[in-house]
Amino acid sequence: MADNQDVVVVGGGVAGCFAAATAAADGLDVVQLERKPREQGGFIACGDAIKSPRDPNNYPGPIDMDAVARDESVLVDNNIDQIEFWDEDVGVRKVLPYETGSNVVDRYEFGQRLLEQAADCGVDQHFDTVVTEVRQDGRVTGVDAVRDGEPVSYECDVVIDAAGAQSILQEMVDFEDLETPGEPTFEVPHYTHFGSAYREIIETEEPVEYHNAIVGKPLEEMGYIWYFPRTPTVINVGLGFQMNKEPIPLADRVRRDIENRPEYQGATVTERFGKKNKLGSAIALRRPLDSMVAPGYLAAGGAAGTTHPITGKGIRGAAYSGYSAGRAAAEAVADGDVSEAGLWEHNRWLYREHGEAAKLASWDAYNVAASSLEVNLLRALAALLPEQELREIVGTSTEVDSLTSKILVGTGVLTNFVAAYRTDTFETLGVSVGELYDAIRAVRKTRDYVAAYDRQYEAYPEDPSTFDRWLADRDRIDEEFYDDLDLAPEDRKY
Numbered sequence: 242m243a244d245n246q247d248v249v250v251v252g253g254g255v256a257g258c259f260a261a262a263t264a265a266a267d268g269l270d271v272v273q274l275e276r277k278p279r280e281q282g283g284f285i286a287c288g289d290a291i292k293s294p295r296d297p298n299n300y301p302g303p304i305d306m307d308a309v310a311r312d313e314s315v316l317v318d319n320n321i322d323q324i325e326f327w328d329e330d331v332g333v334r335k336v337l338p339y340e341t342g343s344n345v346v347d348r349y350e351f352g353q354r355l356l357e358q359a360a361d362c363g364v365d366q367h368f369d370t371v372v373t374e375v376r377q378d379g380r381v382t383g384v385d386a387v388r389d390g391e392p393v394s395y396e397c398d399v400v401i402d403a404a405g406a407q408s409i410l411q412e413m414v415d416f417e418d419l420e421t422p423g424e425p426t427f428e429v430p431h432y433t434h435f436g437s438a439y440r441e442i443i444e445t446e447e448p449v450e451y452h453n454a455i456v457g458k459p460l461e462e463m464g465y466i467w468y469f470p471r472t473p474t475v476i477n478v479g480l481g482f483q484m485n486k487e488p489i490p491l492a493d494r495v496r497r498d499i500e501n502r503p504e505y506q507g508a509t510v511t512e513r514f515g516k517k518n519k520l521g522s523a524i525a526l527r528r529p530l531d532s533m534v535a536p537g538y539l540a541a542g543g544a545a546g547t548t549h550p551i552t553g554k555g556i557r558g559a560a561y562s563g564y565s566a567g568r569a570a571a572e573a574v575a576d577g578d579v580s581e582a583g584l585w586e587h588n589r590w591l592y593r594e595h596g597e598a599a600k601l602a603s604w605d606a607y608n609v610a611a612s613s614l615e616v617n618l619l620r621a622l623a624a625l626l627p628e629q630e631l632r633e634i635v636g637t638s639t640e641v642d643s644l645t646s647k648i649l650v651g652t653g654v655l656t657n658f659v660a661a662y663r664t665d666t667f668e669t670l671g672v673s674v675g676e677l678y679d680a681i682r683a684v685r686k687t688r689d690y691v692a693a694y695d696r697q698y699e700a701y702p703e704d705p706s707t708f709d710r711w712l713a714d715r716d717r718i719d720e721e722f723y724d725d726l727d728l729a730p731e732d733r734k735y
Contacts, residue, residue, distance in 0.1 A: 245396045246272045246365075248570050249384060251372055251410060252403030253282045255556055256542025256563035258355040259302055260401045262362040263567025266303040269574055272395060273359060274370040274386060282368065283352010284513065286440050286520035288469050289345045289477050290321070290455050291556045299557065302564040304358045314350040317471045321345060325454045326623060331669050333624045336454075343455065345471050349513065375400070375413040379420040380536030380579060384410075398579050399537055399570040403563060406435050406523040406543035419536045421581045426532035426708050430546060433484055434527035434734070436464065436553060439491035440479025442518040443499065445508045448473030457552075458498075459620050462486040463612060466498055475511065481553050483526055483612070485734075491521060524553045527734070528605035529591070529598040531712060532705075533562070534569075534584040541566040547591075547598060550605040561597045565590050585704055592701035599698035603691050606722065609734050610687040613726045617670040618680050625677070626684070683726060690722045 250261040253275030261273040275282055292299045294306035294316070310316045321344060324337040360366055367388055374385040376394070383396040402410045407430075416425045452473035458466045464482030471477060478499060482489050499505045511518045525546040533540040541547070547558035569587035573579045591598035611619055697718060702711045723733045 246270045247397060247574050248272075248399045248401060249274065249395045249397040250401045250403055251384065252405060252542070252544075253277065253356060253366070253368075254285060254352065254403060254405065254542060255355060255559035256544070256547075256566070257401070257403035258359040259304060259560050259563030260403055260541050260567040260570070261364040262304050262359040263302045263564050264401075264571050265359070265363040267568070267571035269571055270365075271363070272365045272367060274372060274384070274395070275366065275368050276371045277368060279368045281514065282356045284349045284520075285352065286438055286479070286522035287348040287556075288440065288455075288467055288479060288553070289348050289471065290469055290554065291344050291346050293344055300560050302560075302567070303362050304355065309351065309354045309358070310344075312350065312354055315346050315354055316344055317347050317475075319344045320453050321455055323454045325451060325456045327456060327458045328620055328624065329458070331620065331624060335628050337628050345455070345469055345477070347471060372404070372410065375410055377414065377419065377537070381414060381419070381538040398574050399539060399584070401566045401570060402538065402540045402544045403542050403566070404544055406525045406548075407432065408540070408544035411540070411544065414535070414538065416535055421536065422705070423709065425535055426581060426705055427535040427538070427540075428530040428532055430525070430527060430530065434525065434546070436481050436483045436524045436526040437491060437521065438479060438481035438524050438553065439495060439521040440477055440519070441495060442471070442511045443476055443478055443505065443508045444511055445474045445476065445504055447504070449476060449504050459616065459623070460489065460494075461616060462489055463616065464489070466495070481524060485612070492519065524548055524555065526550050526553060526608060528602035529562075531715075532588055532708065533591070534581055534587050536581050536584075537579050539566040539570060539584055539587050547601060550601060550608040558597060558601060561595060562591060565595070582705055589701065589703055592698055593703070599695070599701065602698050603694040606687050606690045606694055609722065610683055610726060612734065613728055613732070614680055614683065618672055618676055621670050621672045621677055622680050622684065625681070686725050690718065690725075693718050
């Protein structure tokens with residue numbers, strides 16, 4: 242069986258729905274492939290925190306996020322007004338207020354509404370469909386799949402890869418065999434750029450005191466445990482860590498934390514589809530791909546690395562990159578040019594015009610710097626850093642002027658250091674004064690490199706003709722940063 246379309250979108254998540262809806266709303270014939278059955282679409286592991294969907298400035302394209310949010314089964318907690326950082330071993334609890342608030346959704350119901358809205362835009366959705374091969378002939382021309390147990394081929398002008406972090410499509414495409422004027426620009430990510438995550442939805446007997454906050458706690462490896470309340474008594478409890486660190490038994494580690502907390506005594510794991518509501522996933526913990534396009538092919542969402550490189554937040558980045566991919570595909574098909582240059586608008590819009598990808602790429606410097614330090618030293622730094630500085634690092638918008646931020650790092654940290662060192666905090670963590678001063682200097686250097694990356698990504702090329710020169714300049718910033726952090730070649734992220 243064969244199916245001919247303008248665009249094939251692989252993936253039924255946030256990026257896939259925004260891409261498919263955008264391309265279909267522009268008049269293209271779009272088919273969206275999802276490996277799960279229809280009734281399980283949108284059921285994925287997620288922290289569930291989301292920037293306010295009621296604000297039209299937060300989400301682009303034809304999907305009506307306000308209508309999604311009005312569904313009471315979706316927006317289950319719109320009372321989140323702060324982030325809290327806890328390190329209970331050393332008595333640290335920091336509150337980082339949101340200026341505009343945040344929300345927690347039921348990720349399954351949210352995903353279901355997105356699929357419905359994409360269908361309303363004219364998207365043809367095929368569930369129970371697993372991609373087995375990518376077709377290519379100078380460009381990507383479609384995919385082979387198994388649908389309901391039967392083989393099917395999809396021919397198209399453009400494939401949009403919204404198959405998530407560590408997308409199988411990127412293993413299937415031979416990018417070197419595609420027709421480009423020079424070397425292909427598409428960046429194939431490495432597995433160490435990703436993290437593993439796991440979460441459970443549990444119900445407590447009594448409301449938790451932090452039901453207006455999303456809470457993060459440090460792990461013994463590079464990562465964190467979270468408590469994200471859906472309601473005062475229904476909590477998303479999970480953890481994530483980076484794959485370039487020692488592995489953690491995810492479910493056991495979450496269970497140990499739950500069992501040791503008094504508010505979770507007697508709590509039960511909720512059910513969905515007749516099973517315990519427990520899920521794991523891979524997440525991108527890197528900067529967005531340097532180029533997300535190839536002839537006949539676009540990547541979006543986790544497949545393009547558009548998650549927050551520190552926190553793993555991915556819904557907003559997926560929405561914007563999905564919209565951008567659908568928009569670029571529609572323009573390229575209308576122009577009759579689905580080459581690398583014809584699809585370049587996806588890169589240009591995300592990096593230059595809207596800037597979502599540029600912002601995430603710059604913040605990845607914090608991830609690189611954190612990965613160069615021991616976990617106990619990171620915990621000590623978190624205890625020292627002023628709350629305003631922490632908010633900038635983990636936030637999703639630049640809320641603190643960079644000069645003010647540098648002053649905070651230069652003076653506020655040292656002030657906090659003097660006060661905090663009178664406690665046993667750093668002795669408990671086994672951290673010396675000298676190590677702390679070195680770490681503070683690393684933070685100050687990192688802020689300078691965040692600014693350098695900002696400037697570099699503001700100059701992202703308008704078309705692929707100058708991409709190699711731009712990339713060489715960006716790589717030089719990488720090398721200078723690594724040298725300043727004294728990172729050995731084998732410890733360098735990219």
